Each structure stands twice: as structure tokens, then as C-alpha cells.
Amino acid sequence: SYAVTQPPSLSAAPGETARITCGGNNIRTRRVHWYLQRPGQAPVLLIYNVNNRPSGIPERFSGSISWSTATLTVSTVEAGDEAAYFCQVSDTTGDLPVVFGGGTQLTVL
Amino acid sequence: QLQLQESGPGLVTASETLSLTCNVSGDSVSSTDYYWGWIRQSPGKGLEWIGSIYGKMYYNPSLRSRVTISVDTYKNQFSLKLSSVTAADTAIYYCANSYSNGYWYFGHWGRGTLVTVSS
Numbered sequence: 001s002y003a004v005t006q007p008p009s010l011s012a013a014p015g016e017t018a019r020i021t022c023g024g025n026n027i028r029t030r031r032v033h034w035y036l037q038r039p040g041q042a043p044v045l046l047i048y049n050v051n052n053r054p055s056g057i058p059e060r061f062s063g064s065i066s067w068s069t070a071t072l073t074v075s076t077v078e079a080g081d082e083a084a085y086f087c088q089v090s091d092t093t094g095d096l097p098v099v100f101g102g103g104t105q106l107t108v109l
Numbered sequence: 110q111l112q113l114q115e116s117g118p119g120l121v122t123a124s125e126t127l128s129l130t131c132n133v134s135g136d137s138v139s140s141t142d143y144y145w146g147w148i149r150q151s152p153g154k155g156l157e158w159i160g161s162i163y164g165k166m167y168y169n170p171s172l173r174s175r176v177t178i179s180v181d182t183y184k185n186q187f188s189l190k191l192s193s194v195t196a197a198d199t200a201i202y203y204c205a206n207s208y209s210n211g212y213w214y215f216g217h218w219g220r221g222t223l224v225t226v227s228s
Contacts, residue, residue, distance in 0.1 A: 001170070033214040035156075042203055042218040043156065049212055086156055090213035095170050097213050098158035 002030070002091040006101040013109045018074040020104045022087030025068065031090035032070040034063060037103075038083045046085075047072060074106070082108040111135040113204050113219035121198075123228045127191040131204030131219060138185050144207045145187040147178065148215070149200040157200075162187060163209060194226045 004024040012018040022032065032050050035043035045054050047063040050070065060075045074081055087101040117129035131145070138145060146161030160168040162178045169176075177190040191198060201223050205215040 031212050031214070033212075035215075042221050043215075044218075045214060045216050048214040048216075054216065088156075088214065090211075092211065092213075096158075097167060098161075098169075100156040100158065102155040 001094055001096040002089060002099050004087055004089050004099060004101045006085075006087060006104045008102065009105045009107065011107040011109055012074075012077045014077055014079060016077050018077050018081070018106055020072040020074070020085050020087075020106065022070040022072070022089075022101050023068055024070075024089060027070050027089065028065050028067045032063065032065060033088045033090070034061075034072045035086045035088065036081075036083045037086065043086060077106075077108055079108050082106055111206070111217045113206065113217055115202060115204050115219045115222040117222060117224070119223055119225060121194055121224060121226050123195055123226050124193055127189070127194050127198065127202075127224055127226075129189045129202055129204075129222065129224070130186050131188070133185050133187070137182075138180055138187055139182050142209055144209060144213075145178075145180065146205055146207060146215070147189045148203045148205055148218075149198075150203070150221070151197075151200045154200075159189065159191075159202075161207065196226050196228065198224070199226045200224060 034047040037043040051063040084103045086103045089099045114132045144161040144163040147159040175192045180187045201221040203221045205218040
């Protein structure tokens with residue numbers, strides 16, 4: 001089945017830009033979504049279908065994709081952005097349509 | 110606004126069946142707009158999709174033989190049963206919905222419920 005990989009951790013200072021990656025074979029041919037999870041809370045949908053934001057999600061969060069890597073960009077990082085970020089790939093070509101990455105813990109310095 | 114809330118036992122004995130229910134408010138579980146699904150997260154670990162239902166059921170192949178997901182339209186709920194549980198099934202279980210556009214992203218989540226499997 002399809003697999004995606006994320007770096008386990010990333011750090012950024014307030015005001016900087018953080019880029020969280022999600023790697024997978026030919027990931028550009030799949031739908032990629034991103035979630036934020038704060039400690040003790042359920043995940044929240046941040047980005048769907050590569051670069052679409054649900055209502056209420058700030059423009060500071062954006063997504064992009066290349067052939068092998070999807071990227072979540074967090075611009076002007078704030079202290080409240082400290083959380084775990086998960087990518088999720090929709091793969092309707094096989095028998096596992098939902099695959100999550102292992103998550104990246106963003107630490108705001 | 111659509112809201113989901115999990116309920117069920119927090120402690121299950123190994124080899125028994127884990128049973129959870131997700132109460133849906135703000136929309137009908139019969140709506141053709143959504144798939145209704147379950148996702149779990151082992152302590153300190155990542156997310157694992159268990160399965161979803163939209164008329165027919167869709168399962169994670171690694172759990173297929175042990176999972177049943179069903180809908181109760183009268184109670185506006187959907188349920189998860191996971192049989193023959195082991196310690197590896199200890200996790201926070203979330204119910205969530207995804208849109209029937211087939212893109213499989215989860216827009217609404219319950220708060221999650223911790224289920225511990227004891228021996």
C-alpha cells in the first residue's frame with residue numbers, strides 16, 4: 001500500500017516561515033490533505049486537496065506539491081502554531097484509500 | 110453546525126469486542142453528503158484510518174477481518190465494532206466524516222475517546 005513520510009520534528013522562531021514536508025512516490029498524482037493537532041485535542045483540517053483552506057483557517061497556512069513532496073507552509077509562525085501536523089493522502093488506486101503520515105511536531109522557539 | 114461525539118467503554122478485556130458509538134448532531138447520518146468513519150491514534154503515535162461507511166463499507170485491509178461499521182438512522186448514530194482486541198488496539202478512537210466527493214478528507218471530528226485493552 002501507499003506510504004508517506006514526514007520529518008518527526010521541526011522548529012521555527014516566531015515570525016519565521018515553517019515548511020513541513022510529506023514525501024511519497026508520485027505524490028503529485030494523489031490528493032493531499034493536512035491536519036493540525038494540539039495536545040489533548042482532535043485533529044483539525046487545515047488544507048484539503050493540496051492547497052484549499054476550509055473556512056476559518058488563516059491564509060498563513062498554505063499547501064503546495066511537487067512530484068515527490070507535498071509541503072505545508074506556515075507563514076509568520078506564531079506561538080499558537082506549536083502542534084503536531086499530519087499529512088494525509090487519498091489513494092483510490094489501491095485498497096487503502098486513506099493513508100496518514102507519521103506527523104511532524106512543530107516547536108515554536 | 111455538524112458535531113460528532115464518541116461514546117463507549119473506556120476499558121475492554123483482551124480477546125473481547127470493542128464497541129463504540131458516534132452520535133451525530135447538526136445533520137442526518139442518512140445524508141448523502143458524507144462518509145462516516147473511524148480513525149484511531151495509539152498513545153504518542155500517528156493516526157490510523159480504521160474504516161468508513163457510505164452505503165457500503167470501506168475498511169483498512171489490516172483490520173478488515175475484525176471491523177464492522179454500521180449506521181443507525183433512527184438514533185442518528187454510527188458504530189464501530191472491533192473484535193478480538195489485543196493491547197495493540199489501545200488507542201484514542203475518533204469518529205469523523207469525509208465528504209462524498211470521494212476525496213477522503215475529514216472535515217469534522219469527535220473529541221475522541223480513549224480505549225484501553227487490559228489483559
